[in-house]
Amino acid sequence: MSTEVIVYVLTALAAVVVVLTRLRLGKQEGAGRLNVGSGLLNVHTVAGVLALVVWVVYLVSPESTATGGPVVGIVALALWWVVALAGLLILVRWLPSKGRHATVAKEDTWSEGPGLSVLAHVGMLVGVLVFSYAYATSLV
Numbered sequence: 001m002s003t004e005v006i007v008y009v010l011t012a013l014a015a016v017v018v019v020l021t022r023l024r025l026g027k028q029e030g031a032g033r034l035n036v037g038s039g040l041l042n043v044h045t046v047a048g049v050l051a052l053v054v055w056v057v058y059l060v061s062p063e064s065t066a067t068g069g070p071v072v073g074i075v076a077l078a079l080w081w082v083v084a085l086a087g088l089l090i091l092v093r094w095l096p097s098k099g100r101h102a103t104v105a106k107e108d109t110w111s112e113g114p115g116l117s118v119l120a121h122v123g124m125l126v127g128v129l130v131f132s133y134a135y136a137t138s139l140v
Contacts, residue, residue, distance in 0.1 A: 003139040010127040011055060017120045018048030018083065021090065044086040051079030055131070059140060073135050077128075084128045087121035 022045045055076035061068030091114065134140045 003134055007059070007131060007134050007140050010130055011052070011059070014048070014080070014083070014124060014127050015052050017087070017124050018045060018052065021045070021048075021087065021120065025090070040086055040089055044083060044090060047079050047082040047086065051076055051083055054079060077132055077135055080128045080131055084121070084125045087124050091117055091121055 022041065025041050054072060057067050058072045058076050061072075063069070066072070131140075
């Protein structure tokens with residue numbers, strides 16, 4: 001399978017991660033031990049949507065155009081890195097809490113425990129690393 005196909009598949013998966021994170025945590029009571037707050041979720045969502053749009057425009061535009069140029073690619077990668085870092089910070093809600101006032105982790109109907117969140121956001125980090133490698137080596 002070519003690197004270009006892998007990049008397109010990972011782009012689609014990244015879009016799914018952004019949307020599902022918003023759906024899962026957009027309600028008041030998300031799963032986990034801590035509430036991560038709406039600010040971090042909004043950064044993840046807005047940066048994710050912008051990254052997706054700018055990245056897809058970059059991927060489908062010819063190199064000879066302004067939208068297919070290196071600046072657009074760098075902007076898209078920077079946005080993807082913001083999404084990946086915000087996603088990793090969102091995982092903080094699953095860290096164990098200790099002490100007298102520690103709370104038990106809340107579950108939801110999506111999964112039991114942090115497995116889905118870890119898969120999604122560590123996968124996003126790996127995807128962004130692949131995007132960065134593909135860009136740096138001019139494979140896309």
